[in-house]
Amino acid sequence: MIQGIGASAGVAIGKAFVLPNWEWDLPETGIDAVDLANEFERLYEGIRTSKNEIEFIKNEFRDMVGEEESSIFDAHLAILDDPVFMDEIQGVIERQYKAAEVAVKEAIDHFVTMFDLLDDEYMKERAMDIKDVGNRLLKHLLGAPEITLPADTQPYILVAKELSPSQLAHLNPSHVLGIVTMVGGKTSHSAIMARALGIPLVAGLENKLKDPIQTGDLLVIDGDTGALYLNPDDALVEEYVRIRERQLAKKEQLELLAAVEAITKDGCELHLAANISSAKEVESALKYGANGVGLFRTEFLYMDRSTFPSEEEQFEVYRQVAQQVGELGAVIRTLDIGGDKQLDYFALPDEDNPVLGYRAIRISLDRQELFQTQLTAILRASAFGRVKIMYPMISSVDEIRQANEVLHRAMADLDARGIAYDKDIPVGIMIEIPAAVIIADLLAEECDFFSIGTNDLVQYVLAVDRMNEQIAHMYHPFHPAILRMLRTTVEAAHRAGIPVSVCGEMAGDERSVPIWLELGVDHLSMSIQSLLKLKHRILNTTASDAKRTAQTCYQLKSSVEIERLLTEFAEPACGNNESVNQPRGEKGSNAS
Numbered sequence: 001m002i003q004g005i006g007a008s009a010g011v012a013i014g015k016a017f018v019l020p021n022w023e024w025d026l027p028e029t030g031i032d033a034v035d036l037a038n039e040f041e042r043l044y045e046g047i048r049t050s051k052n053e054i055e056f057i058k059n060e061f062r063d064m065v066g067e068e069e070s071s072i073f074d075a076h077l078a079i080l081d082d083p084v085f086m087d088e089i090q091g092v093i094e095r096q097y098k099a100a101e102v103a104v105k106e107a108i109d110h111f112v113t114m115f116d117l118l119d120d121e122y123m124k125e126r127a128m129d130i131k132d133v134g135n136r137l138l139k140h141l142l143g144a145p146e147i148t149l150p151a152d153t154q155p156y157i158l159v160a161k162e163l164s165p166s167q168l169a170h171l172n173p174s175h176v177l178g179i180v181t182m183v184g185g186k187t188s189h190s191a192i193m194a195r196a197l198g199i200p201l202v203a204g205l206e207n208k209l210k211d212p213i214q215t216g217d218l219l220v221i222d223g224d225t226g227a228l229y230l231n232p233d234d235a236l237v238e239e240y241v242r243i244r245e246r247q248l249a250k251k252e253q254l255e256l257l258a259a260v261e262a263i264t265k266d267g268c269e270l271h272l273a274a275n276i277s278s279a280k281e282v283e284s285a286l287k288y289g290a291n292g293v294g295l296f297r298t299e300f301l302y303m304d305r306s307t308f309p310s311e312e313e314q315f316e317v318y319r320q321v322a323q324q325v326g327e328l329g330a331v332i333r334t335l336d337i338g339g340d341k342q343l344d345y346f347a348l349p350d351e352d353n354p355v356l357g358y359r360a361i362r363i364s365l366d367r368q369e370l371f372q373t374q375l376t377a378i379l380r381a382s383a384f385g386r387v388k389i390m391y392p393m394i395s396s397v398d399e400i401r402q403a404n405e406v407l408h409r410a411m412a413d414l415d416a417r418g419i420a421y422d423k424d425i426p427v428g429i430m431i432e433i434p435a436a437v438i439i440a441d442l443l444a445e446e447c448d449f450f451s452i453g454t455n456d457l458v459q460y461v462l463a464v465d466r467m468n469e470q471i472a473h474m475y476h477p478f479h480p481a482i483l484r485m486l487r488t489t490v491e492a493a494h495r496a497g498i499p500v501s502v503c504g505e506m507a508g509d510e511r512s513v514p515i516w517l518e519l520g521v522d523h524l525s526m527s528i529q530s531l532l533k534l535k536h537r538i539l540n541t542t543a544s545d546a547k548r549t550a551q552t553c554y555q556l557k558s559s560v561e562i563e564r565l566l567t568e569f570a571e572p573a574c575g576n577n578e579s580v581n582q583p584r585g586e587k588g589s590n591a592s
């Protein structure tokens, strides 16, 4: 057994197909000063072609796994626009009279070496992105063919030194049983993509193999534990066949839970909804048993294009969502750009602190014509299914009032045009800024519901940038301050008689279930992948025990202690008689 890093769960058993490394024959001769313009033109043409290709791959991948995972390719497009990367390439051409492909290769090597030297996993992974984009550019400059994967052979386990997101996007999941890479870890873009595709991945095997894996070798890999077996004996293969069968059976049983309500052993129900970023995702959300859409992140509608979407374009998308969810309902959040979400065509200012800057509702209230267009489109969709409007990043009562003024203008406009909409459309707000928690009682009087955005709330309460890997260990959803903020918000909402949901990552974390039960939150909205696992956890939980555990958490002083207690509660060490297939609480039952 060779121990690697389990980067995407599941067992795979099959023959290896070893992917050759990207190797380039670079021109050895330099260029003349007179060729400079030509060399730059070749470089720019290569960049244009590479960008088109990345856009194409991104769209294909988005259709396969959804909007969020495909945004990995935005990072690739950004590299081709990065002035530092481009200056490095242009500098080598201009000052050293080297051919464009040589300059690109030197720039790749320069940045990859620089990032690799940093003792930082995150930067090493970003080096992989630079290599991926750089190799694509090189391929176009050299007119080299793409390294392709066998499509017509038996399914195989793909083995590569490293696998770029572009290569992964081209994989046919029905041909690839699993993936083994020598470098990389859990946080690489390739690992994120493998998880989205449901392909087991063991990474980080460099220097651990005595002999390199050859095409045709028999492999067993375990993406949960990171184990790899090279040409194992029959007994081990049989054992892993059984493990794989058990995993598949568990997955199938989990899928049966789609039609079951999320009710604890002692009859407490939690309503689970889905977070989506495109209309296409509604189908799988409903397939996995979501009680509607608890958060539609509309910003993705504004990305991948060169102008703002028109009222008609937006209406078409919101209408599709509304019609599909019907009475289950969809919460449509108005535009939440800025911070880590940028629009190329909307020149957002360079800011010292973008996450504290011009973003979300602040932009909407500044650019009211854009905001009114979006609200009009959402209102029109409300005639086709139960729709709610949600404003992001609210920090004051005035912001709600100003946003509602724009909403009323949109309503008046629709009245004048004789277009139908839900005149009692519920209007809620995200609670994600500490000030909003502190004045939750005042805000609750101004709106119809709260949704707690724990991703941003944790960032703002703890002053820990949620995108910064270097301080990721400080990003603690189970910090006592967060638990207190959650309680303040839920109590304020309930005192005012309005429902409260949670829609950040924390909602779908199995360890949080005791907290939600104890606080009595009304809805949880989460990524589609989390729905069934969370439901399984709820079905196997006794609410009275969970509530006692949560109360103990509220007595503890340290995030580590709280997290440990919640983890122990979610994963009892032994003697657990959890069953996957719970017949209780079928939809339509009266359990409460």
Ligand SMILES: C=C(OP(=O)(O)O)C(=O)O
Pocket: 295, 297, 336, 432, 452, 453, 454, 455, 456, 457, 503, 504, 505
């Ligand atoms: C759901 C949230 O919003 P975002 O889209 O910023 O993750 C959140 O902040 O928890």
